[in-house]
Structure formats: C-alpha cells, structure tokens
Amino acid sequence: MADQTLARFVNERRVLTQLRMHGAMPRAELARRLALTPATITNLVENLAGEGLVAERRAASGEVGRRDVGRPGVDIALNPEGGYLLGAEIGVGLVRFALLDLALGVVASQTQRLATTAGPEAAVAAIAAYVAELERRRPVRGRLRSVGITVPGLVRSDGHVVHLPILGWKDVNLRALAEGVLSVPVFVENNAHAAAFGEVYTQPALSTDAIIYLKLGTGCGGAAIINGRLVRGAAGTGSEFGHVRIRASGPRCSCGQEGCLETFVNIAALERSYRPGEAFGTDGLSALPAIVADAATSGDRKACAAMDDLAGHLITGLTSLVNIFNPGTIVLGGPMRPVLAARLGMIAEAVAGGIVPGMQRPQIRLSTLGELECAVGAAAIAHHRAFDVSNIEIGA
Numbered sequence: 101m102a103d104q105t106l107a108r109f110v111n112e113r114r115v116l117t118q119l120r121m122h123g124a125m126p127r128a129e130l131a132r133r134l135a136l137t138p139a140t141i142t143n144l145v146e147n148l149a150g151e152g153l154v155a156e157r158r159a160a161s162g163e164v165g166r167r168d169v170g171r172p173g174v175d176i177a178l179n180p181e182g183g184y185l186l187g188a189e190i191g192v193g194l195v196r197f198a199l200l201d202l203a204l205g206v207v208a209s210q211t212q213r214l215a216t217t218a219g220p221e222a223a224v225a226a227i228a229a230y231v232a233e234l235e236r237r238r239p240v241r242g243r244l245r246s247v248g249i250t251v252p253g254l255v256r257s258d259g260h261v262v263h264l265p266i267l268g269w270k271d272v273n274l275r276a277l278a279e280g281v282l283s284v285p286v287f288v289e290n291n292a293h294a295a296a297f298g299e300v301y302t303q304p305a306l307s308t309d310a311i312i313y314l315k316l317g318t319g320c321g322g323a324a325i326i327n328g329r330l331v332r333g334a335a336g337t338g339s340e341f342g343h344v345r346i347r348a349s350g351p352r353c354s355c356g357q358e359g360c361l362e363t364f365v366n367i368a369a370l371e372r373s374y375r376p377g378e379a380f381g382t383d384g385l386s387a388l389p390a391i392v393a394d395a396a397t398s399g400d401r402k403a404c405a406a407m408d409d410l411a412g413h414l415i416t417g418l419t420s421l422v423n424i425f426n427p428g429t430i431v432l433g434g435p436m437r438p439v440l441a442a443r444l445g446m447i448a449e450a451v452a453g454g455i456v457p458g459m460q461r462p463q464i465r466l467s468t469l470g471e472l473e474c475a476v477g478a479a480a481i482a483h484h485r486a487f488d489v490s491n492i493e494i495g496a
C-alpha cells in the first residue's frame with residue numbers, strides 16, 4: 101500500500117472512530133480533534149460520504165448557530181444505513197441474532213430454536229438462512245459487511261473452535277465452514293469475549309483501561325479487556341476464568357478437573373443447592389435464576405441460602421481476579437442475572453473487603469445488553485474489524 105493511500109486509509113478510520121465515540125460533530129471539530137487541516141477533513145469526509153459511510157446532518161437545535169467556518173449548523177455523522185454487521189450467538193438449543201447498523205443501533209434481532217444435538221453445519225445453515233432473509237430487505241440488501249459468530253467454548257484467534265463440550269463439538273474450523281457458505285467475511289469468538297467487547301464498544305464513555313467480565317449461566321465464561329483490547333492470550337483461548345480452581349475438590353467440571361469456579365456459580369450449582377434432583381429440563385434450567393430470585397424475595401429460605409452460597413463462591417473467584425488485574429469495572433452478565441442483581445451489593449462489599457489492602461475497589465455492575473449481549477458483541481467485533489482505527493491490519 102503506497103504511503104499516501106495508507107495515510108488516507110488510516111485517517112478515514114480515525115474519522116469513523118471519532119464519530120462512533122463522540123457522536124456527530126462539525127467538520128471544524130473533527131479537524132481539531134484529529135489535528136488535520138480543514139481541507140484534509142473536507143476531502144476525507146467527501147470520500148466517506150461517497151462510500152455512504154458518513155452523512156451531513158443538521159446540528160441538534162441547541163447547537164444551531166455555532167460559528168463553524170464554512171457550514172454553520174451542519175454536523176458530520178455516521179450514516180446508520182451505510183453498512184450492517186450481523187452477530188450470531190450459537191448457544192445450547194438456540195441461535196440468537198442481532199443486526200447492528202453502522203451507528204451501532206440494534207435494528208433487528210431474533211432468536212431461533214436449534215436442536216441441542218445440531219452440529220456445526222446445521223448452525224451455519226441457520227445463520228445462512230437468516231442472512232438470506234436480511235439480504236431480501238432494504239436497506240440491508242448488499243450492505244452486510246461481515247458476520248460475527250460466538251460459541252460457548254474455546255475459540256482460537258483464527259476462528260477454529262477447539263473445544264465446545266456443551267454442544268459436543270471439537271476441532272471445528274467454524275470460520276472456514278461459515279465463509280464457505282456466506283459471501284461476507286466471518287469472525288468467530290468465544291461468547292464471553294464477545295459479550296465483554298460489546299459492552300465496552302457500545303458504551304464509549306466507559307473507561308476501558310481494565311475491565312473484567314464474567315458470563316454466568318450454564319457455564320462461567322470470562323473475559324478481560326485491557327486498554328480497549330480483549331486479552332486473548334497466545335492462541336486466543338485465554339481468560340477462561342471459570343476454570344480458576346477455587347477448591348481442591350468439587351463437582352467434575354466440563355474441563356475434566358474438580359474445584360473450578362464454574363462448577364460453584366453456574367445454573368447447575370444453583371439447582372444443586374436449591375432443589376437437588378428435581379428435573380427442570382433445559383428450558384426450566386434457564387428460568388431457574390429468576391425462579392430462585394423471586395422465591396427469595398418471597399422469603400423462601402432455601403432460595404436465599406442457594407443465592408448466598410453461589411455469591412460466596414463468586415466472591416472468592418472475583419477477589420483473586422481483582423488482585424491479578426486491578427480492574428476499574430467488573431461486569432457480570434448471562435442468564436444468572438436475576439440472582440446476581442439480588443446479591444450485587446453484598447458481592448461488591450465482600451470483594452472490596454477481601455482484596456489486597458490498598459488495591460482500588462472495583463465498580464461491580466450488571467451487563468447492560470441483556471440476552472442480546474453475545475450477539476451484539478459478535479456484531480460489535482465485526483464492526484471493530486471493519487471500521488475501527490485501532491484495528492488496522494496492513495496488507496489485510
């Protein structure tokens with residue numbers, strides 16, 4: 101890539117990133133923020149507008165009358181219809197979709213059932229069918245840029261699913277499989293990594309110096325974001341916080357070990373301490389956190405004890421994570437949310453009391469994206485790959 105072309109490419113992404121993070125602004129403000137001349141900004145904006153990625157917009161009423169040289173009252177904004185990114189969460193018995201526009205608005209979402217015994221081919225076929233449906237609609241037609249897919253298991257950086265015991269998949273080149281069927285680039289990510297990334301990417305005001313994310317449900321996924329980047333490790337499979345061993349023994353974990361954090365804070369653990377032996381089935385199990393939280397509110401002692409037990413183990417795991425990462429924020433998500441919501445204050449206090457003295461107390465809160473967190477996160481990763489200045493791969 102010639103130097104000049106590279107400079108333009110980088111500057112176009114800098115413009116898009118500014119607009120994503122700070123919203124619409126006048127050309128003069130863009131020039132100031134990016135330390136570029138007004139003429140360069142005009143040129144970049146013209147190109148981006150030609151590609152349909154940005155558009156002029158009348159400034160919000162309160163801002164009209166600002167004295168911007170050249171075009172008073174006109175802002176440059178991301179054009180929501182300039183491109184679309186699809187996120188697809190492959191879960192136990194379901195595929196969940198979220199479609200983001202270029203301005204990160206969720207413009208469509210859908211949850212489809214998928215047999216729990218479905219293999220990778222069936223999951224990819226469901227995604228392809230949804231993409232085909234989207235492609236029939238305006239304004240998405242022809243503007244789908246890429247697809248992000250998440251799975252609740254170990255995923256290498258190259259999109260290869262290494263280990264996915266909960267669905268019985270092993271050594272599946274999911275990225276290659278999906279790209280063989282879809283006509284756009286595909287990214288594959290661990291579901292907790294994606295949910296964590298979506299949380300910070302869709303909230304630019306959140307400090308991304310150090311964030312820890314735990315997704316509690318059937319399993320316990322983890323992610324760390326340091327300086328805005330996911331900590332993936334050498335092969336992409338890092339941050340498996342659910343497999344931090346907090347006890348010498350305990351229920352056998354999906355990883356083959358005993359004593360893993362996951363086995364004390366997942367839905368099976370809640371079931372074990374609330375109503376052992378009762379058959380809830382897959383659907384019932386996913387509703388169990390809400391059932392237990394409701395029962396506790398009504399004074400059910402067993403429900404209270406089950407929630408306390410789970411929170412106690414979570415506190416043990418979180419305390420170690422805070423000592424390791426010194427996170428400013430810990431985000432908790434996943435289907436366990438109702439139980440976590442009911443114990444959030446207690447968890448925050450206990451973690452603060454258990455960490456190394458002098459260590460900054462982290463803010464602990466629930467994820468904001470709800471059940472769409474993995475699908476939105478997958479689409480956010482696709483957006484980041486396509487448009488963000490911090491993700492330029494020279495020669496890619």
Ligand SMILES: [Zn+2]
Binds near residue numbers: 342343353354355356
């Ligand atoms: Zn484990």
